[in-house]
Amino acid sequence: MKLVKPKKFLGQHFLKDLQVAKDIADTIDTCPDIPVLEVGPGMGVLTQYLIPKKRPLKVVELDFESVAYLKENFRELGDNIIEQDFLKMDLSALFEGRPFVLTGNYPYNISSQIFFKMLDNKEIIPCCTGMIQKEVAERIAAKPGNKTYGILSVLIQAWYNVEYLFTVHEHVFNPPPKVKSAVIRMTRNETQNLGCNEKLFKQIVKTTFNQRRKTLRNSISTILNKENPLSADPIFNKRPEQLSVEEFIELTNRVEKALQDKNETDALK
Incomplete structure (x- = not known):
């Protein structure tokens, strides 16, 4: 059968270096001994090294x-x-509700969306490995104070330990992408509950980083009125990239309390 031609609209860049493919497949070895789901197998360059691992394997x-x-x-x-x-898949139905490892040479145009879906299914995905754009991998693994630290960094690191494993150069792909790639591994940490309103936590993280050049006092004003007494706290002089995951959780609790106090005050008027 003839080879598959990579399709630009699907973000396809087929890996042709077999050693790199084996190295990516081997990233699941430290993950729990559970089923594996490979996303975007293409012509199976990674799949061929996953099959011998003798785990239940599905590819999408x-x-x-x-x-x-x-x-x-x-x-x-x-x-x-x-x-x-x-x-668009219901991941909970894949392995009869059993947890599984997520891996793949992910399509570059949807890699961030893949990880947001992972977060939505974090209770059944204790480990995720694979190859993405180097820039996105650096963003996910970034620490506070780094210019690449952002929404993905905070939301993923709240639930997963992130390892940047190795860089992959452009020439090992067909067609070569315009950017370098990287392989990462994300393993669920011990957090079972953030200890805050998770919906508000996401809103605060996304709102502040979407205006990352502004201080929290200004960026968070769409959620918390500028004149609210809470905004006088020194933390509001900071920019979002200066806050750790724990500080975002603390901030969420304080904002939620301020919103509750405001609602109670408004109700008495």
């Missing part, structure tokens, strides 16, 4: 040509080749 691929290629060349996968859009 949106490109019909890649699906046909996989069915022809990886017949041992049988019905475990899923032709769907990963972002």
